[in-house]
Amino acid sequence: MSVVKKILRKTFLKKIVDHRRNVKKAKNAINKFYGNEIGNKEKRKLVKEMIFLNKEYFYGYDEFCYLGFKDLTMEQRLEFVSDWQRSETAKKMNQNGNLEIFDDKEKTLQYFERYFKRDVCSVTNEKSFDAFEKFCAKHNRFIVKPVDSCFGRGVEIVTIQKSIKETFYELLEKRKNGFLAEQLIVQVDEMAKFHPQSCNTVRIPTIRFDDRVEVIHPFLRVGRGDSVVDNAGSGGIIVAVDAQTGITIAAADEKGKSYTKHPETEYDLIGFKIPRWNEAIELVKELAQIIPMNRYTGWDVALTNDGWVMVEGNSRGQFVWQVATKKGFKQELDEIMKELNL
Secondary structure: OOHHHHHHHHHHHHHHHHHHHHHHHHHHHHHHHHOOOOOHHHHHHHHHHHHHHHHHHOOOHHHHHHOOHHHOOHHHHOOOOOHHHHHHHHHHHEOHHHHHHHHOHHHHHHHHHHHHOOOEEEEOOHHHHHHHHHHHHHOOEEEEEEOOOOOOOOOEEEEOOOOHHHHHHHHHHHOOOOEEEEEOOOEOHHHHOOOOOOOOOEEEEEEEOOOOEEEOOOEEEEOOOOOOOOOHHHOOEEEEEOOOOOEEEEEEEOOOOEOOEOOOOOOEOOOOEOOOHHHHHHHHHHHOOOOOOEOEEEEEEEEEOOEEEEEEEEOOOOOOHHHHHOOOOHHHHHHHHHHOOO
16 A cells, blocks of 8 residues: 555544544533433434534534523524633733733732732641641631632632641642632622522623723622532532623523522522622722733622622633523624734
């Protein structure tokens, strides 16, 4: 067999393998989100559409399902910003060196500590024990966050039941890169009612233009079950909020299932006006000015009796309000990028 034929054969076989792999991914997503709800004929149709959108526009297979693409036309689907597009957009908007400020919770604390408005102890290694011991003398119960985690992974509420030293080494053993021990945020009753076990935070994304800061598509995050975090990736619910009024307008979970009431507490998720909304907007606009070379940041804030406090910042935050509203963000994003000349 000639060299050319060998190359052609290898290319052909690779295409077959890639296609089979993509078919498998598409089928797995369909089974995960729809189960036996749809027939084989529709499944075959969806598999073709999912593979096309993945190859041509980089929409993920799960993304196709949780954004509700099954019931949309191709034109409507292309109005949504894919997660890949979101990632590429964030790279253009934000200086790469700033990622570490938000990815490393210890560095986030260094820049934004005065906005936390609560006691926080940074533990990096065994030398941090004295600081941890002083923190525990004031706080017998606190929340622990790995410095390098996201989506709520590794976050837990700790109550000192053994000696402080034993607790310290157990926590450090599980989080070898370090962690933050934070005083628990006591949220206002109006926010706690949705799910008392978690601190139900609001993500308020900002775009920093040359002459102003704009808020785009905020959303409330509400926990479920026994989870102490409110992230959708941990089973929580995304509740889209009108940026002007602070009123909730749509709600869905990570699988795209819509809600009008919390499935456990039965509180209305739609039509709720978030208290002291103007103060939250003022806070995030102030936060957005602290890292000048970051155009796009998603700010997680919580409401206490003493006002809004910063929980964390995210310079690559997902556009998950699309999941709740089932409305695309592409045209609006294009206009933003045009004004930013990016």
